[in-house]
Amino acid sequence: MRTARVVVSGTGFVTSIGNDRAAVSRSLRELRPGIERFDFLPGTELPVKVAGTIKGFDTTAPQWAGWRWPAGYTIPKDVLRGLPPHGLHAFCAMEQVIADGRLTATVLADGETGLFCSSAGSPRLMRQYLNQIHDSRGERIAPMSVVSSIAGTLNFNLAAHYGIRGAVAGFASACASTTQALGYAFDEITLGRQRRVLVVGGEDLSWESIYTFHGMRALSRNPDPARASRPFDRDRDGFVGTGGAVALMLEDAGAAQARGAPIYAEVLGWGQASDGSSVAITHPEGQGLARAMRQALDSAGVTPGEIDYVNAHATSTPTGDLSETRALQAIFTAVGARPPVSSTKALTGHGLSMAGVMETAFCALSLAEGFIPGNANLENPDPACEGLNLPRTTVSQAPRLVLKNSSGFGGSNACLVLRRWEI
Amino acid sequence: MTITPAEAQLSASEKLNGFPPAVAESYLAFAESGEATRLDHVVLGVLQFYLAQPPPQPLVELPGTTRLVEDLGCDSLTMVDTLFLAESLFNIRLADDEMARVSTLDDLRGHFQRHILGHAEVTA
The missing domain is CATH 3.40.47.10 (Thiolase/Chalcone synthase)
Structure with a gap:
């Protein structure tokens, strides 16, 4: 090995x-x-x-x-x-x-x-x-x-x-x-x-x-x-x-x-966990996603407070975004962490099975080029999102550690932790 | 004749979209005239378009003895793609065992001339 x-x-x-x-x-x-x-x-x-x-x-x-x-x-x-x-x-x-x-x-x-x-x-x-x-x-x-x-x-x-x-x-x-x-x-x-x-x-x-x-x-x-x-x-x-x-x-x-290949980011770890509840609806409290995030953070050896940006799965559905909000609150808000959270699907639309790799690539660009994309189209944040840091515009701040979330049918959830490349 | 000119117009726009214009022109001309030469140009034009490597000269100008696999690099999928489209264009069905015996340009010409025009021998 x-x-x-x-x-x-x-x-x-x-x-x-x-x-x-x-x-x-x-x-x-x-x-x-x-x-x-x-x-x-x-x-x-x-x-x-x-x-x-x-x-x-x-x-x-x-x-x-x-x-x-x-x-x-x-x-x-x-x-x-x-x-x-x-x-x-x-x-x-x-x-x-x-x-x-x-x-x-x-x-x-x-x-x-x-x-x-x-x-x-x-x-x-x-x-x-x-x-x-x-x-x-x-x-x-x-x-x-x-x-x-x-x-x-x-x-x-x-x-x-x-x-x-x-x-x-x-x-x-x-x-x-x-x-x-x-x-x-x-x-x-x-x-x-x-x-x-x-x-x-x-x-x-x-x-x-x-x-x-x-x-x-x-x-x-x-x-x-x-x-x-x-x-x-x-x-x-x-x-x-x-x-x-x-x-x-x-x-x-x-x-x-x-x-001599370019290095955009380092992958530190990942996690996955399932909801075990519905074929097509995410768990209302985001339990599977929360466990996947925790596993990814543990795998990477980082704490929630160290994460500088979360690229959310959030697709813009009423139930899915709420579920992810609950999961984010459980992982971050509960320990006083408020990393910027955004969903780039406001710009791209939802690419289904492609979404994870597309948005991980966005995270890699964010780390390599030093910016955090904001939440386009966010006019009235859902009151249920209280405690989440949802920037509406691009943040000119270089993140060091990024978490990427994804959720799919059947309750599959997977998360990756990436870090800015440092030799 | 297996297709009418009106059917050919519709079929060409659906099935020959993206092919060299000469293939569709030959197809429409064949639907009007029933000439064996026009038929050859359609079949060989389709094959030529599908070949991964372009032939040294247009297939209609190559000797009839040119071998599909050895000389043109035609693989079995290219062959079935060609036959599938040609069957669809001319509304015919070719038996699988007959397809297996097609190995040269003349075989291919003859195959379609027999099925579509009822020719016993290939007309070059």
């Missing part, structure tokens, strides 16, 4: 607030939102009117041959044919993390590089292909229908294309998925089984992926893009969906330094 210092040594972004690190950083600092009016199902009058859209890409065509992406990415056809729409975004995020982290093809295929991914698959492609099979009475089955649409599509495609021979796995704990993936990546490295693990999350932005959440009335029906996603606000009414993909590299610090 080997114990390593684990660092974030590469990033890649295709998000509603930017398609590269510089654009994302600027959006976070200036609280520039990526949410706009979005027609989920043209020709209908759905009650959900906004989404965190991906700019510069067009994946509306039913087949990959009709998709478009920004100049600068060369995507082989034998890769494209197996990708879902968010797989195109993931490919571009991978290209960024590889360039940023100074990875070579040799390193990617050295057996010490792993790949952990998560997405819900592509409900859009699955519907399209299943309809085709049904309507043709079984005569027409698109050859790549399975690998391009099921959960696992990201790890299938990316591992094959990049020749990754280390640990490859997919995670399926909904919105906690990529935070868990990062936690297990941390373990793989500290246990000495991998030198680095690329963690990739992605989601389609389509009615099949997002609008279906309206069935449980989880989506905001506020038509105003500037006010629909408002975590911790008294008047929040649901989350705003988004898609895209984010890639993050966790790596043994020595390996990253030897390669």
Whole structure:
């Protein structure tokens, strides 16, 4: 067994607030939102009117041959044919993390590089292909229908294309998925089984992926893009969906330094715990999340009072934000700690399984560049949030220790502790 | 003829979006004329678009004896992708065991000419 210092040594972004690190950083600092009016199902009058859209890409065509992406990415056809729409975004995020982290093809295929991914698959492609099979009475089955649409599509495609021979796995704990993936990546490295693990999350932005959440009335029906996603606000009414993909590299610090890779942050530890209560609603007192936070802090060897910033899971749903508030109060307020807490989902929308890796990447930028993103759209803090420090604007203060929270269906909760890189 | 020009218009806009315009033009021309040459251009145009590595010259200009795997680097998924789309464009169903016998450009041409035009031999 080997114990390593684990660092974030590469990033890649295709998000509603930017398609590269510089654009994302600027959006976070200036609280520039990526949410706009979005027609989920043209020709209908759905009650959900906004989404965190991906700019510069067009994946509306039913087949990959009709998709478009920004100049600068060369995507082989034998890769494209197996990708879902968010797989195109993931490919571009991978290209960024590889360039940023100074990875070579040799390193990617050295057996010490792993790949952990998560997405819900592509409900859009699955519907399209299943309809085709049904309507043709079984005569027409698109050859790549399975690998391009099921959960696992990201790890299938990316591992094959990049020749990754280390640990490859997919995670399926909904919105906690990529935070868990990062936690297990941390373990793989500290246990000495991998030198680095690329963690990739992605989601389609389509009615099949997002609008279906309206069935449980989880989506905001506020038509105003500037006010629909408002975590911790008294008047929040649901989350705003988004898609895209984010890639993050966790790596043994020595390996990253030897390669001259940039180091954005150090990962100190993580924790996870489940609510054990409801399939789709977080525990009303946030018990699972509180235990996950405590475990993460213990794992990292830090106290609540040392945390300088919490990037909350808060999606802007009435019950979910309240549950997380209770958990934060139990961990922090109860011991007199008041770190700034913000949810960047006010800017991006909720990226479902991608959310954890996206927001951990935001935390890494926050640590590396010395700022704390504020709570955009927060006008009237929910009185239930008493005791929480919810800055409304960006704080020009360099945090040293950051906690990242994530929660998912079934009551899964996962938390990470990151620290500013110090040699 | 398995498709009408009106059907071809609709099908081309749905299924050939993003392909080189010449493929859709050949497809629409075939729907009007039923000419074997137009059919060849569609089938070979689809295959050429799907190939991971572009061929040294357009497939329609290569000898009919050109081998799909050895000479063009066509893998089995590229082959089934091509056949799947072509089946869909021409509204036909090809037997799996027949597909397994397709190994050259002439085999591919002949395969579709037999199914769509009823030709006994390939018309180059």
